[in-house]
Amino acid sequence: MVAAPATNAPVHQSPAGGATLAIRNLHVNIDSREIIHGIDLTVNKGEVHAILGPNGSGKSTLAYALMGHPRYAVTSGEVELKGEDLLAMSADERSRNGLFLCFQYPTSIPGIQMGNFLRLAMKARFGDAAIKTFRKELTEKLRILKMDESYMRRYLNEGFSGGEKKKAEILQMALLKPEIAIMDETDSGLDVDAFKVVADGVNAMRGPDVGFVVITHYNRMLEYIKPDFVHVLIGGKIVKSGGPELALAVDQHGYQPILEELREQGVEIELMEEAGATYAREEPTEREHDPFRSHGLTGL
Amino acid sequence: MATDIEVTSKELAIHVDPNRERLLREAEKELPLEYSAGWSDPETYFFKSGRGVSRETVEMISRMKNEPAWMLDRRIKSYDHFLSRKMPSWGADLSEINFDEMYYYIKPASEQGKTWDDVPEDIKNTFDKLGIPEAERKFLAGVSAQYESEVVYHSLREDLEKLGVIFTDMDSGLREYPEIVKRYFGTVIPYKDNKFAALNTAVWSGGSFVYVPKGVHVAIPLQAYFRINAKNAGQFERTLIIADEGSYVHYIEGCTAPIWSEDSLHSAVVELIAMKDATIRYTTVQNWSNNVYNIVTKRAVAHENATVAWIDGNLGSKVTMKYPAVYLLGRGSKAEIVSAAFANQGQVQDAGGKVWHCAPETTSTITSKSVSKGNGRTSFRGWLKIYKGCVDSVSAMRCDAMLLDKECRSDTYPTIEVDEEKVALGHEATVSKIGEEELFYLMSRGLSEREAITQIVNGFIEPFTKTLPMEYAIELNRLIQMQMDGAVG
Numbered sequence: 001m002v003a004a005p006a007t008n009a010p011v012h013q014s015p016a017g018g019a020t021l022a023i024r025n026l027h028v029n030i031d032s033r034e035i036i037h038g039i040d041l042t043v044n045k046g047e048v049h050a051i052l053g054p055n056g057s058g059k060s061t062l063a064y065a066l067m068g069h070p071r072y073a074v075t076s077g078e079v080e081l082k083g084e085d086l087l088a089m090s091a092d093e094r095s096r097n098g099l100f101l102c103f104q105y106p107t108s109i110p111g112i113q114m115g116n117f118l119r120l121a122m123k124a125r126f127g128d129a130a131i132k133t134f135r136k137e138l139t140e141k142l143r144i145l146k147m148d149e150s151y152m153r154r155y156l157n158e159g160f161s162g163g164e165k166k167k168a169e170i171l172q173m174a175l176l177k178p179e180i181a182i183m184d185e186t187d188s189g190l191d192v193d194a195f196k197v198v199a200d201g202v203n204a205m206r207g208p209d210v211g212f213v214v215i216t217h218y219n220r221m222l223e224y225i226k227p228d229f230v231h232v233l234i235g236g237k238i239v240k241s242g243g244p245e246l247a248l249a250v251d252q253h254g255y256q257p258i259l260e261e262l263r264e265q266g267v268e269i270e271l272m273e274e275a276g277a278t279y280a281r282e283e284p285t286e287r288e289h290d291p292f293r294s295h296g297l298t299g300l
Numbered sequence: 301m302a303t304d305i306e307v308t309s310k311e312l313a314i315h316v317d318p319n320r321e322r323l324l325r326e327a328e329k330e331l332p333l334e335y336s337a338g339w340s341d342p343e344t345y346f347f348k349s350g351r352g353v354s355r356e357t358v359e360m361i362s363r364m365k366n367e368p369a370w371m372l373d374r375r376i377k378s379y380d381h382f383l384s385r386k387m388p389s390w391g392a393d394l395s396e397i398n399f400d401e402m403y404y405y406i407k408p409a410s411e412q413g414k415t416w417d418d419v420p421e422d423i424k425n426t427f428d429k430l431g432i433p434e435a436e437r438k439f440l441a442g443v444s445a446q447y448e449s450e451v452v453y454h455s456l457r458e459d460l461e462k463l464g465v466i467f468t469d470m471d472s473g474l475r476e477y478p479e480i481v482k483r484y485f486g487t488v489i490p491y492k493d494n495k496f497a498a499l500n501t502a503v504w505s506g507g508s509f510v511y512v513p514k515g516v517h518v519a520i521p522l523q524a525y526f527r528i529n530a531k532n533a534g535q536f537e538r539t540l541i542i543a544d545e546g547s548y549v550h551y552i553e554g555c556t557a558p559i560w561s562e563d564s565l566h567s568a569v570v571e572l573i574a575m576k577d578a579t580i581r582y583t584t585v586q587n588w589s590n591n592v593y594n595i596v597t598k599r600a601v602a603h604e605n606a607t608v609a610w611i612d613g614n615l616g617s618k619v620t621m622k623y624p625a626v627y628l629l630g631r632g633s634k635a636e637i638v639s640a641a642f643a644n645q646g647q648v649q650d651a652g653g654k655v656w657h658c659a660p661e662t663t664s665t666i667t668s669k670s671v672s673k674g675n676g677r678t679s680f681r682g683w684l685k686i687y688k689g690c691v692d693s694v695s696a697m698r699c700d701a702m703l704l705d706k707e708c709r710s711d712t713y714p715t716i717e718v719d720e721e722k723v724a725l726g727h728e729a730t731v732s733k734i735g736e737e738e739l740f741y742l743m744s745r746g747l748s749e750r751e752a753i754t755q756i757v758n759g760f761i762e763p764f765t766k767t768l769p770m771e772y773a774i775e776l777n778r779l780i781q782m783q784m785d786g787a788v789g
Contacts, residue, residue, distance in 0.1 A: 067740075067744050068743075068744075069740050070736065070740070071736065090743065090749070091740060091743040091744050092743040092744075092745075092746050092747055092748050092749070092752075094744075095743070095744055095745055095746035096746045100744075101744055103741070103744075106741065107735075107737045107738050107740075107741040109738050109741070109742070109755075109756060109759055110759055110760070110762070111758065111759025111760055111761070111762030111763070112755050112756070112758070112759040112762075117742075117745075117755070120745075120747055120751065120755070121745040121746050121747065124745070124746030124747055124748075124751075125746045155759070156759075172745060176745070176746070
């Protein structure tokens with residue numbers, strides 16, 4: 001059952017009547033080269049959508065374009081956030097309207113203390129009132145994420161380990177309470193403990209008030225954060241959508257069967273040259289040594 | 301040749317209030333975002349000289365102050381030297397300074413106030429608006445307020461006075477402590493040093509005279525505040541600080557002026573003498589309005605195991621030329637020069653620092669952070685000299701420049717002369733722009749573009765800000781935010 005480009009039918013409608021995030025026929029260029037060739041995707045609050053795809057398929061491009069990075073130019077298509085034109089908003093307006101991007105590589109900024117930064121972000125999103133409860137909320141979230149108070153006096157991501165950076169991203173997400181959260185390869189570069197803390201942090205947030213778009217390179221993340229919908233993104237298009245079973249299929253057989261299916265149907269897919277090798281199943285050696293499996297943590 | 305040299309000094313660490321962060325935030329909430337010191341008072345002065353400077357002007361100033369003959373003699377020699385010296389041409393463009401248009405001596409009141417109530421109403425209101433009496437009550441050990449050419453008010457906490465600390469205006473210093481002044485005046489910066497030092501020595505008035513006796517720690521800062529009010533005014537204060545053996549003092553100066561279309565000139569001379577084991581910390585937050593030429597000579601000597609720190613923030617003025625310097629004369633002495641400059645539209649901030657290592661085991665750090673915006677221009681001039689025989693000396697020079705616009709400019713002129721081989725030396729310079737990724741990251745968390753840039757700039761100069769007492773850190777952050785709004789006239 002292959003449909004390209006695929007769309008998922010919304011399961012339930014957001015209270016406003018429309019979807020929380022509605023992407024229609026989105027095309028995105030980087031430096032005048034088209035990377036995303038028309039994506040349709042609808043995400044509602046309460047849903048978790050996983051986007052799986054090999055390296056270079058356009059996953060991060062989609063994330064950055066939705067958040068409004070100036071270098072990622074939307075050439076056609078529409079995106080609505082809670083019924084409003086997302087593409088007309090600047091990145092800060094998108095954030096204040098409830099969109100959040102959990103960065104794969106969070107930027108370090110020297111001289112800005114984490115605590116002060118969080119306070120400014122909270123104020124931007126919720127106004128002065130949020131400052132009153134900030135302290136209490138922060139303490140609670142720090143506890144969930146097993147982060148020490150001393151983080152707050154450190155400079156923003158400066159000298160943070162991979163795990164610390166990701167935790168800091170989840171912390172920001174937890175405080176800013178987005179309505180749509182995009183998580184870009186949040187699982188990459190994490191050790192077992194950090195991974196579990198991050199996954200727990202996300203799961204703690206799950207609920208009817210937030211929709212997730214979980215972008216990931218392979219299935220590991222999805223064993224912890226169970227998706228409602230799974231989409232496979234290859235060559236700048238969503239080539240297949242389905243339920244959790246699709247993630248399992250990709251995990252077991254890689255992307256090759258999907259590509260063959262598409263070829264049989266005569267669907268043209270533009271593959272990234274540099275990513276050619278990654279369409280096969282993830283290297284078995286890596287999987288065998290997956291620390292999560294060896295620790296028996298899988299499926300917690 | 302960049303090497304990583306970590307130079308730390310316990311003496312330089314200032315007391316950090318555990319509530320600093322919270323207090324900073326609270327204080328930042330309701331502050332105005334424009335050059336809030338730009339008003340002017342009516343000129344109802346006790347005395348105002350005519351325009352221009354002449355031998356008669358110099359004699360008149362000395363006569364009005366009833367000075368000893370040696371000072372008049374020094375003034376006249378300095379005036380002659382001023383005339384004979386060419387305008388320095390190696391730095392900022394000074395060709396528009398018109399020495400004949402300036403007023404060289406303005407005495408705002410007939411005498412100095414013993415309390416704020418003795419100070420003439422307008423002037424008192426001005427210092428009220430600048431928050432000086434409030435600061436005095438809250439966190440200062442002593443205050444000196446100079447208005448035009450004279451100190452109109454000064455105070456020193458009684459307990460410090462009892463310990464023998466002297467903090468007074470330079471004119472009173474000369475009258476009341478003639479031997480000390482005669483012994484040290486002009487020894488660190490002779491009048492022949494440069495054209496502006498000569499001018500200052502010829503027409504100086506006001507400034508501070510500080511003496512801290514042996515072993516006395518003045519734990520909370522002394523502050524001097526300088527205000528120019530009149531159009532075309534010249535302010536030539538003269539400061540001399542002597543920290544006797546094993547003593548500690550932190551002196552802070554701030555300055556503002558009204559926004560006039562005519563230029564004013566501020567040309568001070570500041571001499572510091574740190575005796576054996578003494579520490580002097582000298583902090584400046586310069587916020588002159590953008591019609592002031594700010595050309596200041598600041599220099600210190602550090603004797604055995606003494607420490608001198610110049611903390612120098614330059615945000616205002618039309619042109620600033622200032623290179624705080626330290627002669628490390630005694631074994632084990634230390635110099636720390638930290639400067640931050642912000643050059644907005646039409647401003648030139650030509651700053652830096654100089655250190656001469658003249659003894660073994662001496663340590664110096666020169667750190668500069670500069671930000672340029674609009675067509676503003678920053679220059680860093682660093683001078684480091686290590687003489688033969690100064691073994692085991694350590695020096696690190698670092699200058700970072702940030703450019704916010706296409707038209708702004710930043711130049712770096714480091715000079716390093718080392719005659720001794722057994723030393724450790726580091727030099728590093730960087731130039732950066734506000735990164736797209738940094739900006740995007742902050743904006744993706746809801747900060748507006750302006751807020752995000754302000755945060756990045758504040759973060760960039762944070763190594764400077766953190767050396768300031770909290771009240772001044774607040775002021776500095778606010779001033780930078782103001783620069784971002786382009787609200788400065």
